[in-house]
Amino acid sequence: MSTARESVEALDDYKYGFVTEIATDTAPKGLDEATVAFISAKKGEPEWLLEWRLRAYRHWLTMREPTWARVHHPPIDYQDAYYYAAPKATEGPKSLDEVDPELLRTYEKLGIPLREQEVLAGVAVDAVFDSVSVATTFKDKLRDLGVIFCSISEAVQEHPELVRRYLGSVVPYSDNFFATLNSAVFTDGSFVYVPEGLRCPMELSTYFRINAAKTGQFERTLIIADKGSYVSYLEGCTAPMRDENQLHAAVVELIALDDAEIKYSTVQNWYPGDADGKGGIYNFVTKRGACRGRNSKISWTQVETGSAITWKYPSCILEGDGSVGEFYSVAVTNNLQQADTGTKMIHIGKGTRSTIISKGISAGRAQNTYRGLVRVVGQAAGARNYSQCDSLLLGDTCGAHTVPYIEVANRTAHVEHEATTSRISDDQLFYCRQRGLSPEDAVATIVNGFCREVLQKLPMEFAVEAQKLVGISLEGSVG
Amino acid sequence: MTGNAESTKGPMLEIHDLHVAVGGKPILNGIDLTVAPGEVHAIMGPNGSGKSTLAHVLAGREGYEVSRGEVRYLGRDILALAPEERAREGLFLGFQYPIEIPGVGAMTFLRAAVNAIRKHKGEAELDAMDFLARVREKARLLEIDDALLRRPLNVGFSGGEKKRNEILQMSLLEPRLAVLDETDSGLDVDALRIVARGVNALRGPDRAIVLITHYQSLLDYIEPDRVHVLAGGRIVKSGDRTLALEVEAEGYTALAGTAA
DSSP: OOOHHHHTTTOOSOTTOOOOOOOEEEOOSSOSHHHHHHHHHHTTOOHHHHHHHHHHHHHHHTOOOOOOSSOOOOOOOTTSSBSOEEESOOSOOSSGGGSOHHHHHHHHHTTOOHHHIIIIIOOEEEEEETTEEEEEOSHHHHHHHTOEEEEHHHHHHHOHHHHHHHTTSSSOTTSOHHHHHHHHHOOBOEEEEEOTTOBOSSOEEEEEEOOSTTBOBOBEEEEEEOTTOEEEEEEEEEOOOOSSOEEEOOEEEEEEOTTOEEEEEEEEEOOOOOTTSOSOEEEEEEEEEEEOSTTOEEEEEEEEOOOSEEEEOOEEEEOSTTOEEEEEEEEEEOTTOEEEEEEEEEEOSTTOEEEEEEEEEEOTTOEEEEEEEEEEOTTOTTOEEEEEEEEEEOSSSOEEEEEEEEEEOOTTOEEEEEEEEEEOOHHHHHHHHHTTOOHHHHHHHHHHHHTHHHHTTSOHHHHHHHHHHHHHHTTTSOO | OOSOTGGGSSOSEEEEEEEEEETTEEEEEEEEEEEOTTOEEEEEOOTTSSHHHHHHHHHTOTTOEEEEEEEEETTEEOTTSOHHHHHHTTEEEEOSSOOOEEEEEHHHHHHHHHHHHHHHTTOOOOOHHHHHHHHHHHHHHTTOOHHHHHSEETTTOOHHHHHHHHHHHHHHHOOSEEEEESTTTTOOHHHHHHHHHHHHHTOOTTOEEEEEESSSTHHHHSOOSEEEEEETTEEEEEESHHHHHHHHHHHHHHHHHTOO
């Protein structure tokens, strides 16, 4: 059901533009081996992990920022940033009562009352504030089921064998400039392990929030679904307003073993910068899932409305025979936002299948690019892919670009690609307005219709928020 | 009947000396029309006579230059109001060509519209169950089933389905003034009868209806109080129900020739 109309009420400016005042325990500015060691020491990490970080750091020094994406930004001074900032008193609260009340108020402003969520939604929340997890709920219940859901720092301490086995196994430390940087300096993130045969009965969710000034965010998320298991993971993000650009270079690795399924949903609502392109988050993220097992499935759903620049290609490596990869994406860009996003579907196993549905919406002077690779290797007999990339333009000063790469090395493969570009017509706007909808609601309604195929893939509690965000982020785009 | 008794004392719609051009080309050249609450007026005219332009100007569509005249709705000059403001005040336009909105369910759209107008009136939004009950009641009369309402708005609808859906929207939005722009075009006899039944159900002392049509056959089913013939951007003749029959018998050319 569309709630487009209520979506645009009373939200003229970026709603979450506030900063919580909390003292931080911060590493010195800049990046060198000492910074890496500081982070590792702060977290009490084992030697192997420090070594891994340092290998990543040394490799990073030999790399250059990628320039192939259709995005432009001034050079990033990696020495002019803080790589570690944690709220004080990180002893690890045992319950919400121990959490800094200031922090809890922040979440309330964000509309994430943890207590209510516990009771009402049945969602376990691993809330990341700055770089350290401060509140984890439902852990006990999940633990009884054998599900491990904790911060990755905790997993390093409690389940080192799992972390060591899988960390970097999908996105190696040498993968790309930003993933390599993340490998060197990641501070926290989430860890999930779902045991064999278990269908995780609740949606797992994490809210990220960038707060301390000039703190790069380097989240690291690792999700492992053992044989025959299922898990749905929700990631939602908002950030307070800042003038300086903030770099966010997360890495997410998913591993699905035989007959396992992982559904990973994201609603990304970081500060996009102001109407003149000042400020905003640089969201340079590496997300990749490996369908290691037979008949395994990984499904990415993303709604990207925020960030000044989005550089993100949630991908699936379909190794297991009969495995399935899906990518459902809505990317909204307004004003001077830039998005270069898409996916990679790498078909290795026999009879592997993938579906790509991408909806790009551009307004203002924004540039929105879909970039996707479908690769079928020689051994992937009977592989199938269907891709559909639709672009919607609002106004005549924005851009939409579709860049599909298709590489097929097996003649039994079927690969289909469809692409459309359209505009919201004056007729549609007038029709909606004649029925009483404001111009903003009319646009939100039409755009939500355009995105429906993707939005309906989201879990219910996210679908409503996502619809609202789509409307909110296009405000001011009709006039 | 619902409605504000005070506002129904004066005319529902008064158009005085309305001149409208599109891209500098004059389309309407001095329209005068007064419609009282409870009345049904038919405006007939040949293609290009300015019928749809009049409908669009009343609803506030952009792209029309009003060079002279005024339009008063419930005593208030509405030409400066945005389309959604007019709609919320109870002015409804039934489209000649209802617009497709892919991905937006007809029911979802209808609910958004109904709630937008309720909100403007200071009424509480209808919850999903109440809304559904109301829609089903109105839809039955128009022989519209739930399946149609779950489909994206007007996408792949037949001509008859589109027009019946327009009347369904009207019946839920409960406008004070409904302007129906060639609602009969493209309908077969059965569909015409269903649409007419829906329109007739909405006739009432607090509501006025302006039927814009090319053919008089619609008027066999919806009996108008007044009939006006529009030609060359002017109302060239007004009369009662019998004028429509005259048009049918003699054609527009003969009537336009007798214009004052």
